[in-house]
Amino acid sequence: MATVANNSSSSLSTLRKTALYPTLSPRPHSIQPPLPFFPSPPITHLSLNLKCSGPTTPIRIKSSSSSAAAAASVPETLKSRLRNGETLYGIFLLSFSPTLAEIAGLSGYDFAVVDMEHGPGGISDALPCLHALAATNTAAILRIPESSATWAKKALDLGPQGIMFPMIDGPKAAQKAVSYCRFPPSGVRGSAHTVVRASGYGIDEGYLSNYEEELLIMCQVECGEGVKRIKEIAAVDGVDCIQMGPLDLSASLGYLWDPGHKKVKEVMRAAEKAVLAESKPPEEGGAYLAGFAMPHDSGLDLKSRGYHMVSGAVDVGLFRNAAVEDVQRFWSTGVEEADKSSEEGEGGENGDEKYWSE
Secondary structure, three states: OOOOOOOOOOOHHHHHHHHHOOOOOOOOOOOOOOOOOOOOOOOOEEEEOOOOOOOOOOEEEEOOOOHHHHHHOOOOOHHHHHHOOOOEEEEEEOOOOHHHHHHHHHHOOOEEEEEOOOOOOOHHHHHHHHHHHHHOOOEEEEEOOOOOHHHHHHHHHOOOOEEEEOOOOOHHHHHHHHHHOOOOOOOOOOOOOOOOHHHOOOOOOOHHHHHHHHOEEEEEEOOHHHHHOHHHHHOOOOOOEEEEOHHHHHHHOOOOOOOOOHHHHHHHHHHHHHHHOOOOOHHHOOOEEEEEOEOOEOHHHHHHOOOOEEEEEEHHHHHHHHHHHHHHHHHHOOHHHHHHHHHHHOOOOOOHHHHHHO
């Protein structure tokens, strides 16, 4: 294999960083499959294929490439895309199925939240989902079961692009959450950065210099006390995004069975306006706004109200709906219609070929 010439100031740290965080291009209207793995290049090329914390793509760089070329190829992260004014659309994964995670990534979602709060899995179950999302070039966010230093440490060591803390009810809780994400002296995160996946198992020499800039810290506000202090929470240094929690919020307000109640909507709208009031990015003292689509409050409605990140579905919910519809469709079809459908499908284009393409 060819070696990089010393006069080519392209640092390996920069190249490794590129492998850690490949481009997350907007995909609102088209499916973009992952790039194929390249065969071994001839002697005139240097081939890097480093599987690390973020979604990975193989990288080919000429041995004479300059540091400027390497820097130009450094891809976007969730935070950089938000700074560019994009609205990001994502999905929650509760099944901990790598197959469903891979399908979600190939479908074109901008991000996927692997949910350890309400899903049955933990750290070891989340890792295969991160592998699957990385293969499809889709950013992963981990929602941890509780806001604690231990859970945050284990989640961050896996190398997600974002971390979500549940049940943040005030600025002190938000400050603690941020401290769990930062190494001393800025925080209390335990350090094993020389061997964990977040740093490419120590291969990414620039990890310590870049992790704060690239990690999206999300605080979920989902109770009556939290919404009262939401503006203070959003102003905490290090809080990048406020995630609204409509179901827990409705429960805390006494409307567990009616999340679309007028009172819940009023509280939600007031909280949203408080976060969006100054429309400042985190580096200027504000925070982005994220939320869940609901039957009474669609993803497009959230987008129209200024949400920067919208989660439109949950994997188990999508499968549940499809399964229930499939069973109902079968049993609601009359015998004659079923026979007619069967006859039309025999030997024709509407047979097995149609089934497997649906």
